[in-house]
Amino acid sequence: MHKAQGIKKHDKYAVLLAGGQGSRFWPQSRILEPKQFISLYKKTNLFEQSLKRIRRLIPSRNILISSSELYRTQILEYARIFNIPRPNLIFEPEGKNTAPSIGVAARLIHLRDPQARVCMLPCDHLIQNEGQFLKIIDKALNICGDNLVIFGIPPYRAATGYGYIKVTKPQSQGVRSKGLYSVDKFCEKPNLKRAQRFLKAGGYFWNSGIFAGAADTFLREIGKHLPELHRKLENIHVNSDITRDWKAIKSISFDYGVMEKTRSLLMLKVAKIGWLDLGSWQAWDEIIPKDKEGNAFKGDIISLDSRNITALSQNRLIAAIGLENLIVIDTPDALLITKKERSEDVKKIVDILKANKRQEHYLHLTVHRPWGHYTVLNKGQDFKIKLVEVKPHRSLSLQLHKKRSEHWIIVEGRAKIIRGGKSYCVNSNESTFIPVSCVHRLINPDDTVLRLVEVQSGRYLEEDDIIRLKDDFERI
Amino acid sequence: MHKAQGIKKHDKYAVLLAGGQGSRFWPQSRILEPKQFISLYKKTNLFEQSLKRIRRLIPSRNILISSSELYRTQILEYARIFNIPRPNLIFEPEGKNTAPSIGVAARLIHLRDPQARVCMLPCDHLIQNEGQFLKIIDKALNICGDNLVIFGIPPYRAATGYGYIKVTKPQSQGVRSKGLYSVDKFCEKPNLKRAQRFLKAGGYFWNSGIFAGAADTFLREIGKHLPELHRKLENIHVNSDITRDWKAIKSISFDYGVMEKTRSLLMLKVAKIGWLDLGSWQAWDEIIPKDKEGNAFKGDIISLDSRNITALSQNRLIAAIGLENLIVIDTPDALLITKKERSEDVKKIVDILKANKRQEHYLHLTVHRPWGHYTVLNKGQDFKIKLVEVKPHRSLSLQLHKKRSEHWIIVEGRAKIIRGGKSYCVNSNESTFIPVSCVHRLINPDDTVLRLVEVQSGRYLEEDDIIRLKDDFERI
Numbered sequence: 007m008h009k010a011q012g013i014k015k016h017d018k019y020a021v022l023l024a025g026g027q028g029s030r031f032w033p034q035s036r037i038l039e040p041k042q043f044i045s046l047y048k049k050t051n052l053f054e055q056s057l058k059r060i061r062r063l064i065p066s067r068n069i070l071i072s073s074s075e076l077y078r079t080q081i082l083e084y085a086r087i088f089n090i091p092r093p094n095l096i097f098e099p100e101g102k103n104t105a106p107s108i109g110v111a112a113r114l115i116h117l118r119d120p121q122a123r124v125c126m127l128p129c130d131h132l133i134q135n136e137g138q139f140l141k142i143i144d145k146a147l148n149i150c151g152d153n154l155v156i157f158g159i160p161p162y163r164a165a166t167g168y169g170y171i172k173v174t175k176p177q178s179q180g181v182r183s184k185g186l187y188s189v190d191k192f193c194e195k196p197n198l199k200r201a202q203r204f205l206k207a208g209g210y211f212w213n214s215g216i217f218a219g220a221a222d223t224f225l226r227e228i229g230k231h232l233p234e235l236h237r238k239l240e241n242i243h244v245n246s247d248i249t250r251d252w253k254a255i256k257s258i259s260f261d262y263g264v265m266e267k268t269r270s271l272l273m274l275k276v277a278k279i280g281w282l283d284l285g286s287w288q289a290w291d292e293i294i295p296k297d298k299e300g301n302a303f304k305g306d307i308i309s310l311d312s313r314n315i316t317a318l319s320q321n322r323l324i325a326a327i328g329l330e331n332l333i334v335i336d337t338p339d340a341l342l343i344t345k346k347e348r349s350e351d352v353k354k355i356v357d358i359l360k361a362n363k364r365q366e367h368y369l370h371l372t373v374h375r376p377w378g379h380y381t382v383l384n385k386g387q388d389f390k391i392k393l394v395e396v397k398p399h400r401s402l403s404l405q406l407h408k409k410r411s412e413h414w415i416i417v418e419g420r421a422k423i424i425r426g427g428k429s430y431c432v433n434s435n436e437s438t439f440i441p442v443s444c445v446h447r448l449i450n451p452d453d454t455v456l457r458l459v460e461v462q463s464g465r466y467l468e469e470d471d472i473i474r475l476k477d478d479f480e481r482i
Numbered sequence: 483m484h485k486a487q488g489i490k491k492h493d494k495y496a497v498l499l500a501g502g503q504g505s506r507f508w509p510q511s512r513i514l515e516p517k518q519f520i521s522l523y524k525k526t527n528l529f530e531q532s533l534k535r536i537r538r539l540i541p542s543r544n545i546l547i548s549s550s551e552l553y554r555t556q557i558l559e560y561a562r563i564f565n566i567p568r569p570n571l572i573f574e575p576e577g578k579n580t581a582p583s584i585g586v587a588a589r590l591i592h593l594r595d596p597q598a599r600v601c602m603l604p605c606d607h608l609i610q611n612e613g614q615f616l617k618i619i620d621k622a623l624n625i626c627g628d629n630l631v632i633f634g635i636p637p638y639r640a641a642t643g644y645g646y647i648k649v650t651k652p653q654s655q656g657v658r659s660k661g662l663y664s665v666d667k668f669c670e671k672p673n674l675k676r677a678q679r680f681l682k683a684g685g686y687f688w689n690s691g692i693f694a695g696a697a698d699t700f701l702r703e704i705g706k707h708l709p710e711l712h713r714k715l716e717n718i719h720v721n722s723d724i725t726r727d728w729k730a731i732k733s734i735s736f737d738y739g740v741m742e743k744t745r746s747l748l749m750l751k752v753a754k755i756g757w758l759d760l761g762s763w764q765a766w767d768e769i770i771p772k773d774k775e776g777n778a779f780k781g782d783i784i785s786l787d788s789r790n791i792t793a794l795s796q797n798r799l800i801a802a803i804g805l806e807n808l809i810v811i812d813t814p815d816a817l818l819i820t821k822k823e824r825s826e827d828v829k830k831i832v833d834i835l836k837a838n839k840r841q842e843h844y845l846h847l848t849v850h851r852p853w854g855h856y857t858v859l860n861k862g863q864d865f866k867i868k869l870v871e872v873k874p875h876r877s878l879s880l881q882l883h884k885k886r887s888e889h890w891i892i893v894e895g896r897a898k899i900i901r902g903g904k905s906y907c908v909n910s911n912e913s914t915f916i917p918v919s920c921v922h923r924l925i926n927p928d929d930t931v932l933r934l935v936e937v938q939s940g941r942y943l944e945e946d947d948i949i950r951l952k953d954d955f956e957r958i
Contacts, residue, residue: 325820339815
């Protein structure tokens, strides 16, 4: 196996697994704006951090992004910025957990390069020591041979928020290389007592959810343990094939479906990389900087005698008097106030919202589009008011609405309008009208932002009343 | 004195003191929407409750309302509904505490009827037993003679939120009639220990802030103890005179300026009227109904394992997890979260807002006008977006703006527009434009509500850029 040290750079691949929804960061995260795309800790979001990091090791052409149809817009934008080729982008029609995602990525890579070695990277980790992290990834790609390698973090506290990996003792025959262990078994998230026992006993590691191996090995092990999935993967010859049959694919995690069953498994110990799984508001709260009273305030907050309060305000004043030990997350349409140690239960709130078919877990009042964004300011029975912002030189699709007309008042910049085959410009402090069923297009022809107020009028005002005839962003 | 029992009905007057700002109910109350005009407990607000109540005893023509220029719109509306004659309305140019308000009202009543007897009623009390309350008021008007009568509530707990009145013992010479006492002294809001001592000792009553007496007596006592104010009152001959010299009037409470000094004072014991001074969120919280967990929720609230939480949500979802003993008041531009027993400190927050010249203590995003209301939906550097609602058959003033133009899109109902001397109608789903400096008027000609979106455009977009040429609501 050690002879494999000299794997060629062009055979090394990375897959960013960026399809998750991260409901534990509600109300900041929404299904349409999941954890990996919001800036929770640094100025950049977790997806961007992951992408930038892995590019230091793996060239853009060898990086695949496995995500969801829901995040097409964001992924296309990042792919453009970071030169990820279009065939490297996988948009799943719906989430089927990690085994199908990993299978599809391994299949596409294997078709391209049968010698390929791949690391599968979730995008919800903070990693402080990037150099060390990349060294370990590279080591795993070099030494994995025909094994799957999982990355284990040495625990330094009795954490209950992670799964654990139990290894056979390092001095036993399991040691194949420095830091490499045979895996005894996987343990689900333990309670505190059990976690304390793990910590005391030694030989337990946190499961980072990062895997490495040859594309061939991934497929072979899926073939052994998930033969049904494997048969479906064999039908895939190009990226676009994945949408066929996707509905029939069973939802299952790679951990449960393959890792817990395979005999070709090693664990690589990953020490000193400053790894943190941002799995809850509390986990995030533990790492952000605090003031003398233990408070962390972002936004417009006035506090009197409050301690250990973490509060985020987006666009309103929050006044806090005599509070202790709370997390307060304020967004335009939903407010969360939770005791810190209960923040995992945000998931239950999201489940309630889903069950009640509400909107607050699905999207924000501000919705990002490839051409810019809009914010719903108000709606009544027969009208909806939006503030719309179009980026320089971007266009909305050529479109029509069957059930609504639209009034546009330009408040900043200049709009080029195509309406019923004619083209004209509308300046700031001017307005125009788009009647029902009229084919139209809104274009920002300039180098500066275009901002307008849209007043929709009609009996039906949902987003699905849009017939796109031409689009710059693959939305037809 | 007992011969006075037969005071004639047309000599009985009431003054509603409705000029206060009630900053302790922020963020629900604002300077432009003070405590007495918001519905905190019942569906009607405290002012309306006070007005309806006293009308059962005193005819509308003998009810005066003493308020502030700030609340002209609301007071005019209530006066119209409840047939209070226009000369009975007093609008102070700025707040000068209660002595000047009571003095002006007493003067105006005395000019009209030198025999008049008056009760002065604050508007921030809840009174459960109205029949009993009115009986007591009537009794005081009948028996006051040439004394001022103050109303004392028998304390049933060691409250720290009220001032106290110490009386001479009932069996002493102070007793002039059933329930009538001589006053020994006034005591400011005590701490808990002192309040407990008061309760144990007996002979202490809560100061309700309600006064009764002959108009003549009020003026006489002001003459004795606040001669400077008295001289100014003598210059008043009609309602409109009060604006003259108002700036020079000293701000002082009637309690401090007169009641604590006068020798012509009696206290009438007021038992079993279910009196409560709504002086803070906590006082309010104590009387509202709770569920089994001690929670009181109004609005869109999802709670997991929270206890003793009182939460009001106006237009957003609030999710509460594992909370205890908090009051949460959510409004579109400001959120208050306070430990229940700290709710009096809301006043400190308001002081901070004032000191920082902020808007959140002054007005809501929705502003009431005599013709309807508007809500500021968004603003940018050069634009402001409002949703405007005009009541049936009401008109805004004939006006012009020097620095902004306005786009109006009608979304419900029909608008009659006067623009540059011409008049035309705009229907739902139609728009019109008002250029800078153009004289215009917006009218709702129909029996149904008119709703429109206003997009203002210009470099200066404040409310004071309005020149009113004609107005239906005394705003010129």
